[in-house]
Amino acid sequence: MISLDGSSNSGVPARQASPLIRIRKKSGFQLLNLKELLCYRDLLAFLVIRDIKVKYKQTVLGGLWAIIQPFFMMVVFTLFFGKLAQIPSDGIPYPIFNYTAMVAWTYFATAINTSGNSIVGSGSLISKVYFPRIIIPLTPVLAGLLDFAIAFLVLIAMMLYFGIYPNITVLALPLLVLLMMLVAGGVGLVLAALNAKYRDIRYTIPFLVQFWMFATPIVYPASMVPERFRFIYALNPMTGIIEGFRSVLLGTITFPWIMLAMSTVIAVIVFLCGVIYFKQVERYFADII
Amino acid sequence: MAEPIITVENLSKKYRIGMREFKGRTFRETIVDTFAAPVRNLRRLRQLTRFDDRESRGAYDGITAEGQSSGDIIWALEDVSFTVQPGEVVGVIGRNGAGKSTLLKILSRITEPTSGEVRLYGRVSSLLEVGTGFHPELTGRENIYLNGTILGMRKTEIDRKFDEIVAFSEIEKFLDTPVKRYSSGMYVRLAFAVAAHLEPEILLVDEVLAVGDVSFQRKCLGKMGAVAREGRTVLFVSHNLAAIQHLCPVGLVLDEGRAITYGPIGECLERYLSLTPKTPASAGESQPLFEKKRAVLTGIVLENDRHRTSVLLCCSRAVFIVNYTVHRRLANPYIRLTIYNSHGLAVAGIATEDTGFDPSPEVGKYSLSCEISSLNLVPGSYHLNVSISDDTGECDKKYNTCPFSVEKADIYGTGRFLTSRTGVITLKHSWR
Numbered sequence: 001m002i003s004l005d006g007s008s009n010s011g012v013p014a015r016q017a018s019p020l021i022r023i024r025k026k027s028g029f030q031l032l033n034l035k036e037l038l039c040y041r042d043l044l045a046f047l048v049i050r051d052i053k054v055k056y057k058q059t060v061l062g063g064l065w066a067i068i069q070p071f072f073m074m075v076v077f078t079l080f081f082g083k084l085a086q087i088p089s090d091g092i093p094y095p096i097f098n099y100t101a102m103v104a105w106t107y108f109a110t111a112i113n114t115s116g117n118s119i120v121g122s123g124s125l126i127s128k129v130y131f132p133r134i135i136i137p138l139t140p141v142l143a144g145l146l147d148f149a150i151a152f153l154v155l156i157a158m159m160l161y162f163g164i165y166p167n168i169t170v171l172a173l174p175l176l177v178l179l180m181m182l183v184a185g186g187v188g189l190v191l192a193a194l195n196a197k198y199r200d201i202r203y204t205i206p207f208l209v210q211f212w213m214f215a216t217p218i219v220y221p222a223s224m225v226p227e228r229f230r231f232i233y234a235l236n237p238m239t240g241i242i243e244g245f246r247s248v249l250l251g252t253i254t255f256p257w258i259m260l261a262m263s264t265v266i267a268v269i270v271f272l273c274g275v276i277y278f279k280q281v282e283r284y285f286a287d288i289i
Numbered sequence: 290m291a292e293p294i295i296t297v298e299n300l301s302k303k304y305r306i307g308m309r310e311f312k313g314r315t316f317r318e319t320i321v322d323t324f325a326a327p328v329r330n331l332r333r334l335r336q337l338t339r340f341d342d343r344e345s346r347g348a349y350d351g352i353t354a355e356g357q358s359s360g361d362i363i364w365a366l367e368d369v370s371f372t373v374q375p376g377e378v379v380g381v382i383g384r385n386g387a388g389k390s391t392l393l394k395i396l397s398r399i400t401e402p403t404s405g406e407v408r409l410y411g412r413v414s415s416l417l418e419v420g421t422g423f424h425p426e427l428t429g430r431e432n433i434y435l436n437g438t439i440l441g442m443r444k445t446e447i448d449r450k451f452d453e454i455v456a457f458s459e460i461e462k463f464l465d466t467p468v469k470r471y472s473s474g475m476y477v478r479l480a481f482a483v484a485a486h487l488e489p490e491i492l493l494v495d496e497v498l499a500v501g502d503v504s505f506q507r508k509c510l511g512k513m514g515a516v517a518r519e520g521r522t523v524l525f526v527s528h529n530l531a532a533i534q535h536l537c538p539v540g541l542v543l544d545e546g547r548a549i550t551y552g553p554i555g556e557c558l559e560r561y562l563s564l565t566p567k568t569p570a571s572a573g574e575s576q577p578l579f580e581k582k583r584a585v586l587t588g589i590v591l592e593n594d595r596h597r598t599s600v601l602l603c604c605s606r607a608v609f610i611v612n613y614t615v616h617r618r619l620a621n622p623y624i625r626l627t628i629y630n631s632h633g634l635a636v637a638g639i640a641t642e643d644t645g646f647d648p649s650p651e652v653g654k655y656s657l658s659c660e661i662s663s664l665n666l667v668p669g670s671y672h673l674n675v676s677i678s679d680d681t682g683e684c685d686k687k688y689n690t691c692p693f694s695v696e697k698a699d700i701y702g703t704g705r706f707l708t709s710r711t712g713v714i715t716l717k718h719s720w721r
Binding site for chain 1: 296304334337338394395396397398399400401402403404405406407408409410411412413415417418421422424426427431434435438439440441442443444
């Protein structure tokens with residue numbers, strides 16, 4: 001039923017140049033077309049700029065929102081978990097212990113939420129013009145970095161206030177950010193692709209984010225988790241990343257090599273799975289959105 | 290003959306429509322359904338993107354019984370094949386739902402075909418809508434870049450053409466104003482300006498000229514013509530037959546997903562205009578309910594040169610065929626046609642007695658044709674009221690029958706089509 005390449009070189013004199021674009025039904029495994037993606041890098045850049053510029057338009061507090069969210073969550077957690085529940089914080093003040101994690105987590109939660117809803121939200125684009133669809137869910141993963149940086153400034157202020165200074169391992173910080181982006185990107189891709197068909201995902205994401213937060217050492221240290229569960233616990237890639245953030249910035253624990261090694265492997269797997277799944281289903285987006 | 294730049298082979302596209310909602314008849318049924326629905330919904334949603342081989346399995350699962358059968362599937366395109374030579378400007382015409390937009394969507398890679406193949410030997414840009422991706426909060430300047438990159442331009446390319454785009458759009462003063470404060474005309478002008486500066490080898494355009502005011506439309510058409518003269522290959526979908534006639538030497542007529550004619554535009558327009566209307570003109574045909582009437586109108590049909598139609602080009606020949614049956618002998622019968630425009634205004638009256646033509650008073654079936662050599666109504670939609678009467682009074686009357694539309698046409702052969710819709714008639718004139 002599907003006419004394959006064969007038709008072009010049978011009978012008809014062969015044409016020298018191969019077609020620039022061949023359109024036919026694709027099925028199964030699709031590879032990421034990096035060359036094409038490179039051609040569209042300006043689009044990615046402008047979409048990121050658009051997201052950043054539009055995000056706090058017509059708000060009073062503007063960019064301050066990037067600080068308010070993690071900061072007030074930290075205040076609430078400090079009251080309930082730090083003061084009331086007396087949860088240990090690896091020997092450093094609970095507020096900074098928690099805020100360090102919240103900065104990263106707020107980025108992560110926002111990224112997967114926006115990314116997960118991005119394809120459905122861009123229906124008008126997807127049904128009207130062609131471009132590599134993968135750009136859409138990846139945009140929030142990049143655009144969120146600005147908020148992350150703003151919130152990070154407050155963290156620096158808090159470090160000065162509490163007199164906590166990082167050691168040399170702080171050089172690993174960019175790697176941690178990269179890992180965080182990989183996980184957020186991978187999860188965002190899967191959610192965005194699923195959401196296109198099953199709109200349940202939209203309602204699932206807030207749950208997912210909350211469950212995941214409690215499965216990650218945000219309000220408590222990883223050291224509270226019993227030894228025998230540590231391996232399973234570390235399968236959550238965010239565990240190693242958050243503990244890594246605390247280690248390099250606050251010196252709470254020694255650099256968590258093993259946990260981070262696991263996080264890295266899992267982050268790469270998650271991202272690749274995200275890309276592969278997304279590429280496989282993107283062809284029907286325009287038909288069902 | 291040169292190698293084709295676009296080759297379309299046996300292209301087909303299926304869509305699933307349907308997704309019928311369950312409606313509980315009682316409160317209890319509705320409640321029960323809330324819990325039963327997830328399973329059914331999951332099946333339906335999974336089915337949404339699956340065709341052919343899996344269909345049989347779906348039926349096996351009992352999904353067919355729930356209305357997800359092949360009846361839900363429509364062929365938006367069926368086995369379409371054609372080739373386009375470099376530099377050709379092809380007008381794609383067809384009625385609503387003929388598959389024109391689907392074809393462009395496949396060619397522009399927005400959606401993939403169910404079967405068949407397309408080979409494109411050049412850079413493609415598609416313009417299915419102007420202002421795709423415009424963000425209301427961003428300024429004109431920012432939107433030029435955003436929209437430009439969405440349409441496939443590089444930043445350096447936009448930098449280079451920026452001034453030209455701004456000049457074309459005529460919005461210099463508001464370049465740094467958010468586009469949400471633009472008037473809709475400014476918005477469209479800016480959007481089209483960006484699109485007009487694409488430089489692909491193959492350009493796919495869908496009905497984007499139907500925006501903006503008359504002078505801007507003319508400018509857009511001019512730009513389209515320029516693009517065509519630059520030797521680019523253009524596929525142009527439009528309902529504006531005059532624009533097609535003017536811009537495209539070659540046409541492709543689609544009907545119900547099939548390519549029925551591909552060739553010189555004149556041939557295509559003729560074929561298109563001759564397509565039997567799906568709903569309109571035949572609506573007037575009905576069996577008389579009461580045989581007691583002395584005479585009954587059985588159908589009013591519009592024809593152009595040869596074929597039955599519901600679309601005419603402005604100032605073209607029109608023939609109204611009035612079919613009627615006389616059951617009892619009449620005394621000096623006459624037939625009247627009144628043409629109404631879409632505002633309900635009686636535009637013209639036509640009657641047998643005016644011309645001195647006397648329809649036969651004898652019992653029998655008749656078919657009269659009334660020829661209008663040049664139907665000079667302004668483009669728009671029209672319908673007829675038709676009556677048959679004799680000396681003793683009205684025998685039968687049909688209201689709102691034989692709807693037809695008049696399309697803009699290049700009546701002076703100047704390559705331009707009429708832009709004026711003022712008034713109700715077109716006066717063919719000449720200037721000295």
